[in-house]
Amino acid sequence: MSKRQGSAVATSDQQAYEFAFEPVPKDKRKGTFSLFMVLAGYPITVSNFVTGTAIGYRMTFLDAMIAIIAADAFLIFIAIGTGVISYRTGLSTSFLSRFAFGKKGSAIFSLLLALSAVNWIGINGNTFASMVVENASWWPIPMAITSAAIILVWSISATHGYKGLEFISWIGVPITVFMAIACFVIVGVEYNGYGAVASYAPDSSNAMSFTEASASIVGSWVFGCLISPDVCRFAKSKGSVFVAGAGAFSLGLFCLQVIGIVIGQVAQNGDFTVATAAIGLGPLVLACTLVSLCTTQDNSIYGASLAMQNVLGETKLRGKVKHSYIAFGVALLSAIFAACGALSYLLPIISFLSVLMAPIPALIISEYYFVKRPKNTIKTNPVALASWLLGGVCGQICLETNFFVSPVVAFVFTVVVYAILSKVFDGKMFEWSRRREEREQASSVS
Numbered sequence: 001m002s003k004r005q006g007s008a009v010a011t012s013d014q015q016a017y018e019f020a021f022e023p024v025p026k027d028k029r030k031g032t033f034s035l036f037m038v039l040a041g042y043p044i045t046v047s048n049f050v051t052g053t054a055i056g057y058r059m060t061f062l063d064a065m066i067a068i069i070a071a072d073a074f075l076i077f078i079a080i081g082t083g084v085i086s087y088r089t090g091l092s093t094s095f096l097s098r099f100a101f102g103k104k105g106s107a108i109f110s111l112l113l114a115l116s117a118v119n120w121i122g123i124n125g126n127t128f129a130s131m132v133v134e135n136a137s138w139w140p141i142p143m144a145i146t147s148a149a150i151i152l153v154w155s156i157s158a159t160h161g162y163k164g165l166e167f168i169s170w171i172g173v174p175i176t177v178f179m180a181i182a183c184f185v186i187v188g189v190e191y192n193g194y195g196a197v198a199s200y201a202p203d204s205s206n207a208m209s210f211t212e213a214s215a216s217i218v219g220s221w222v223f224g225c226l227i228s229p230d231v232c233r234f235a236k237s238k239g240s241v242f243v244a245g246a247g248a249f250s251l252g253l254f255c256l257q258v259i260g261i262v263i264g265q266v267a268q269n270g271d272f273t274v275a276t277a278a279i280g281l282g283p284l285v286l287a288c289t290l291v292s293l294c295t296t297q298d299n300s301i302y303g304a305s306l307a308m309q310n311v312l313g314e315t316k317l318r319g320k321v322k323h324s325y326i327a328f329g330v331a332l333l334s335a336i337f338a339a340c341g342a343l344s345y346l347l348p349i350i351s352f353l354s355v356l357m358a359p360i361p362a363l364i365i366s367e368y369y370f371v372k373r374p375k376n377t378i379k380t381n382p383v384a385l386a387s388w389l390l391g392g393v394c395g396q397i398c399l400e401t402n403f404f405v406s407p408v409v410a411f412v413f414t415v416v417v418y419a420i421l422s423k424v425f426d427g428k429m430f431e432w433s434r435r436r437e438e439r440e441q442a443s444s445v446s
Contacts, residue, residue: 040251
């Protein structure tokens, strides 16, 4: 076998695992427009409609706009910041976390990421099924079976890796954008939506604070923000990450949330499904939701699959379970969760994720740009685990006391704490790790 043939076989093997264990090769990188289309599939999701409707119903239009601008700016900053790192390293989100957590320590984050994916996929499957039942009284299939079935359909493109994501995005993103614009125009023309939002005033007993609203927005999409490096690692240049990332996330986050705000205030209802049905947009929104969920949930399944590969990376199963098998397993577990009624867990999970997940990109960014002593060669970095916990506590305190944007405070706090603690303890930690490995090697020899 020639050297070129051997290289081709090696690349083929890596593709079977979607480059889960190695950097994406330069010849497999994608152009800016391809990157934009796939990244746009992440935030163009029903959860941004839902979140916009919920906060729009409980805030004035101006206050809601301020909240989404602040939260979206933070999310885009994280997505691009971690995306640039993944472009430079060629590594997935889960493998990037090794730089801070260590090889085995990153498994904790990867498991949380996979469980978060299962949760969100289940919630969105349940949301879609409830919309079908709400808008089609003739639908004969029970909601639990409907939600499980649609999730299994979403898994089809995810099992084909980046190519599958790109294929479904080229179909879904343009259709979703067109239908979302149609919803916005119809509400404004037929229901005096633009006048309604200008004069809308929420019930004072049910009003939402800026902190609560911004935390809900971050929580509703922080998972997508975290796994965006899984796509950005395919970028050909840093400029592609900036252009594609900023464009895709502004389109998917801000625009869809604004439409949700308008719908919530026109219908005077914070439930997106009920609100759209009440103003006669049920069928159009149902079609829009179906397409947008296809472009989003395959990304969630894809990210969770890479996270599980990171967990398997330190076991005997490394490189033995193909990407397609894991992707289907994630979808199957999500389908079971959806069939059990995942939607009822939405609100507490959103608040939980907004606090717990925000410190993760902070650790990655702090390690890469400030500490610059990667921990991917050691098993576990206790400094990262401690900083993660402290960042989560800080965010929770800010959320409970209505202080600013709690995930932003948690992020900044974690960056600073991790940098300081690393400067103090890194030397001792690396020495302790070295001695531990020497003892283990000596024990294995004896």
